[in-house]
Amino acid sequence: MKICLRRFAYLVFLGISMVTLVSACNIVHDPNIASDKQPVENCRTVQHIMGSSCIPRHPQRVVTLNSFENTWALGIRPIASAYVTGFPIPKYLQGKVDRVESVGDYNNPNIEKILRLKPDLIISGSQLKGIYKQLSYIAPTVVLNTPFPSPPWQESLEELATILGKEEVSQQFIDKYWQRVEKLKQALGDRHKTMVVSIANTSSEYGIWSYGEKHFSGSVLKDIGLQRPSSQRGDFFYIENISKEKISDLDGDVLFFASWEREDDKKTLDKLKQSPLWSQLEVVQKNKVYLVGTHWHSSDIYAINAILDDLEKYLVNTP
Secondary structure, rough: OHHHHHHHHHHHHHHHHHHHHHHHHHHHHOOOOOOOOOOOOOEEEEOOOOOOEEEEEOEEEEEEOOOOOHHHOOOOOOOOOEEEEOOOOOOOHHOOOOEEEEEEEEEEOOOOHHHHHOOOOEEHHHHHHEEEHHHHOOOOEEEOOOOOOOOOOOHHHHHHHHOOHHHHHHHHHHHHHHHHHHHHHHHHHHHHHEEEEEEEEOOOEHHHHHEEEHHHHHHHHHEEEOOOOOOOOOOOOOEEEHHHHHHHHHHEEEEEEEEEOOOHHHHHHHHOOOOOOHOOHHHHHOOOOEEEEEHHHHHHHHHHHHHHHHHHHHHHHHO
C-alpha cells in the first residue's frame, strides 16, 4: 500500500512539473506575453498601419528594416539596418551616411540578431507585417506604409518624419527641393517645355526597362516640366522586358541610363551598345546618353537631390 501511495505521489509531482515546464516555454515563445524588459518611459504614442505604438521620445538604438537613408537625414542614426543583398552601397551616399550593421535582407531579417542588439525602436516596412508581433516583443515597432509600387518620395519622407517627430526637418528638405526645381526651370528657360528626356536601365536579370511618370525619377522630371517619350508618359512606375526591337521607345533628346552600379550591369550595357539598333537611336548619334547611378532608382531625400544634381550637370552645364 505504501508503495502504491509513493508511486501515486510521484506521478502527481511529475504531472505538475510537466505543466509548469510547458507554461514556461509558452511564455518565452509567445510574443503576446510581456517580456521582462523595462517599460518605455517618457514615450509618445504614434499611429501606423498596424495600430499604435508608444515609442521613445529620443530613441538611441534604432534598427531600420527598410531603407535607413531618410532616418539618417532626419537626424537619427540607426545602429543597424536591412540591406538588399548583392548590391553595393551607392556612390551618392558616400560621405553622407555611414554603413551600419546588417541584420539581413529586407524580406528576411535576422530576428535573433535584432534581439541581441537591444534596440529601443524598430522601424519596419509593410512587407514584414507578418512578424510584427515578434518585433514588438523585442522593442516598440512602427510599420511604415511601403507597398509596391512605392508611394511618392515626399509622402514617404513625411510619414517617417511624423513618426519620429521630425516634421520641421522634413519640411525644410521639401521646401529646398521646390526651390531647386524652380531654379532648374529658370536655368532651362523654355527648353524644359520641349526637351524630351528618357529614363532607362538594363540588367542581365530583367532585360531592358524604362520608367514612367510615377517613378521617383519620373516625378522629378514632371515637377520640372520636362517632356517624356510617348512610351514613358502616364501614371505608371515602369515598363519591363522591352525587346531590342522596341528599343526606339527609349529615344529622346536626352537619355539617362540608370545603373545599379554593379559590374554585371556595366557588362550588360556594353553588350546592348553592340547592337545595331542601339546606334540607330538619335540620342546615341547626338552623344546625349548619360550613365547615372543607383540614386535614379531610389526615393530617399539624398537620392532625390542627387537626381537634381545630374539634371543640373547634364541639362544646364553640359553644352
